[in-house]
Amino acid sequence: MAILVTGAAGFIGYHLSERLLARGEAVIGLDVVSDYYDVQLKEARLARLSGKPGFSFLRMDIADRAAMSGLAARHPEITRIVNLAAQPGVRYSLENPRAYVDTNVVGFLEILELARHLKRLDHLVYASSSSVYGGNTKLPFAIEDPVDAPLSLYAATKKADELMGHCYSHLYRLPATGLRFFTVYGPWGRPDMSAFIFTKAILAGEPIPVFNNGQMKRDFTYVDDIVSGVVACLDRPPADDGKTPPHRVYNIGNNNSEDLLRFIRVIEQACGREAKIQFKPMQAGDVPETFADIEATKRDFGFVPTTSIDEGIPRFVEWYRDYHKA
Template sequence: MTVLVTGAAGFIGFHTCRALLARGETVVGVDNLNDYYDVRLKQSRLARLEGEPGFSFHKADVSDREAMTAAVDAQDDLSGIIHLAAQAGVRYSLENPYAYVEANVMGQLVMLEAARRAKGLKHFVYASSSSVYGGNTELPFAVDQRVDSPVSLYAATKRSGELMAHTYSHLYRMPTTGLRFFTVYGPWGRPDMAAYLFADAIEAGRPIRVFNNGQMRRDFTFIEDIVAGVLAALDHPPADDGAAPPFKLYNLGNSRTEELSHFIEVLETALGKKAVRRLEPIQPGDVPATSADIEASRRELGFDPKTPIDVGIPKFVEWYKDYVRGRN
């Protein structure tokens, strides 16, 4: 089967492509290699994919209608699309809001339009985010909760993507599945995410910024568990019963919410260095806690996250040290 993966040079996209290739799929990767963070990291990920049999790559922006329509139309046997490309990051949405609407709203629309015209396409899977739960205070977050109180533009664009997917499932009976990711970390992670930011600062002896005065809890989810969930979702397109749209939403999280302070302690142990902590107020757009209800994901996808932070963080640190040595 041929699967098109957008955001192929990104963190989750890279690992998803590797997993698909490992099980014998043909993978068409798409990425615009933008400079939101160090392009060298994206290029390093991509270099590891381009040496794999069955992988091809298109440098393109998902908001480019002509480019994405051409990329999809060129695949005669395209059976699945995994749309992971996005402008990520809650805090950056305060600085550059237009980038979020272009990538996350227009990009989602372009991909849905291309997908509905793809002959033989069985499933459109796309990345959403735990951020859509916004101001909800009932934990754990469940997919049947209302999500109409976003506290960041990033969250609003991700919720918009879910609503558009529902509309396309309704209008065109196209099976779509949205995946709400919870605080993903691991090897090849993004430099703007907590694990990398903290490791970089600790190694250099710089203070780390600990928001909400350290009173934060997150459902940290290891990348291998996330990718297992992505592939399981791809393999289980929602059935069309002729009534309700063939549309699904799932949480993909570790379902073990952790204090940020414990996350930092595990990172300190793995690095063999103590952090200098600079306590700061909670940032606009942030929420104090996330926790995933994954009952539906377990039941319908067989999703079974296995990696606690005590195991996942040392794996991240091992990669981080190797990567930084090679970068320098």
């Protein structure tokens, strides 16, 4: 038996693969290693995984229909899938919308097709996003809230994934769970995320852009907490009662909405330097606040995040300085 982790060269995929390998699982990593951000960082993550017992790697694109079509026959040992491969980022979706449809919609369809053709599939877990809540003003965001008014194409593709997951679960009785991730940060993080952008600029003495004139709040979630939630979910597939589809959706966040300016102050303290802030207006597609209601995730998986930004940010800055020799 093996677990397929797509997006294994990515931030969360790398950490998840490490955790699964540490508990003795066989992990098949899959990633196209796109150039959306620094390929060297992705290759460095892969290099750390490659030497570990139980890890194998497939360099391929989940949207490549020809490559994906034979995967079930070539790897019948796959019994669980965690699909983290995606084109991320709200702002980039304004520049390159086709990349989001290609990976997040067409690619996810190929994952669903793989899942239904495997001889045995115990559970498909896939990444959704807090972005699906769009302009909701009710806080915290709960899974029962309406999510039919996305503010970005990225959000729309993630909502499409949830609908497609539900459909395939209904048609083929696939046990599937979508996880709406809230802003994830930590060591080996993505260069397009705020913790990385701010740390890099502060250490270089460069200005940092802060949108909506600083009136922003985010449910920042440390990567180790996210991985703990994913693993707990993976181990508990939805039961099939023969009536409703064995499909569910959960929030996975820190359950704490932090003021962005406080987040920056914690980075300043960890860097030992002051930030040069450039206030800017709200950017199209963005939202002023995110805040995860995780009561269902606690109830069903025992998920309790334990890492505050006061603990997590210094760990990230320490990794950043070590990796970049800064």
